[in-house]
Amino acid sequence: MITPKKLLKLLKKNRISFFTGVPDSVLKNFTALLKNFDSKNHITSVNEGSAISIGIGYYLSSKKIPCIYMQNSGLSNAINPLISIAHKGVYSIPLLLLIGWRGSPGSNDEPQHLIKGKITEKILKLLGIKYKIINNDKDLHKIKSLINLSKKTNAPVACLFKKNVLEKKKKLLNKKIEKITKNSILRSQVIREILCSISKNTRIVSTTGYTSRELYQIRKEEKYKKGKDFYMIGGMGHSSSVALGITLKNKKKVICLDGDGSMLMHLGSLHTSGLMNKKNFKHILLNNSSHESVGGQKINFKRVQMEKLTKGLGYTKYIKISKKKELKKKIKYLLNFNGSIFAEILIKKGTIKNLGRPRDFIKIKKNFLKI
Ligand SMILES: Cc1ncc(C[n+]2csc(CCOP(=O)(O)OP(=O)(O)O)c2C)c(N)n1
Incomplete structure (x- = not known):
């Protein structure tokens, strides 16, 4: 140690x-x-x-x-x-x-x-x-x-x-994050809402960390059958590019479930998605202003004006979701919107219990490739 x-x-x-x-x-x-x-x-x-x-x-x-x-x-x-x-x-x-x-x-x-x-x-x-x-x-x-x-x-x-060689200090997590993010929505609630609202042919690309793990687990355990997922368990920051690549030959809706840390890692990719402005591209940012999956380290994301940024880059529409009661309606709006759209969802920290991990990648890929 x-x-x-x-x-x-x-x-x-x-x-x-x-x-x-x-x-x-x-x-x-x-x-x-x-x-x-x-x-x-x-x-x-x-x-x-x-x-x-x-x-x-x-x-x-x-x-x-x-x-x-x-x-x-x-x-x-x-x-x-x-x-x-x-x-x-x-x-x-x-x-x-x-x-x-x-x-x-x-x-x-x-x-x-x-x-x-x-x-x-x-x-x-x-x-x-x-x-x-x-x-x-x-x-x-x-x-x-x-x-x-x-x-x-x-x-x-x-x-x-x-792994595990650095001694653990008690009360490691930044308490301030809890205070800063007074948000009421959990990542898992967004995922459930999406999984029950999408149609059969929708494709979801999810980012590295808890987002992919929760999407995988919720779909599996709660038996959501509609749509297919591609979990970006690595390649952090590239999920929106993978999603954009899918829109090139697929007319159906493609959802990118991004994180703030991941999106910032290769923010330049938003330039390409804005430029391409694909109608079926639905970019969702799960914003908890932290790197929750690796310890909750703070990200000063609040200062970023995502509406100006995404619209300036060419996305047709920007929406923000900060309250649980508006989640259902706004997810529906996002899915029905006829154009590229960026949704920023303010989420609080917290994951589902006994979080699993996708492992059978070849099976996942083959399933994703099926029409
Ligand atoms: C290139 C690379 N650097 C660092 C990591 C470690 N890592 C995994 S998840 C993660 C945090 C992702 O943050 P965010 O996208 O905000 O999602 P959250 O964890 O908050 O759900 C980091 C830094 C990684 N997987 N790949």
């Missing part, structure tokens, strides 16, 4: 005082310590590539090494600036990466994580990034030597943390 406070202390002692990254469940007990840092010292970034890039910029203005945290699934988002800018053969920028290692060999994890987990070390080797696996407090000295190596060689270095 690693004590998050000891880890933070070690980093500070080694002159690492700036943090940026994308939240991850493996590292949540560490990143919880950063939640009260001001924005000069901690930025939650929208994707791992921008985290690397913010870190590069920080170094260029401070000559100090930034700490960049991410899940190993996000390593692929990070590769572009890591290899084309920070690499020793290009600008040679020192960075310290903390990587949550889902699907590490021998662990029990979801299929998509096992695939990425198996090749994580290989990716780091290919990138020429020196790394260490950190298992407990005794390994903290390895981080110190990595930092020294990064300073000496002006190169990125990485620490890999397996």
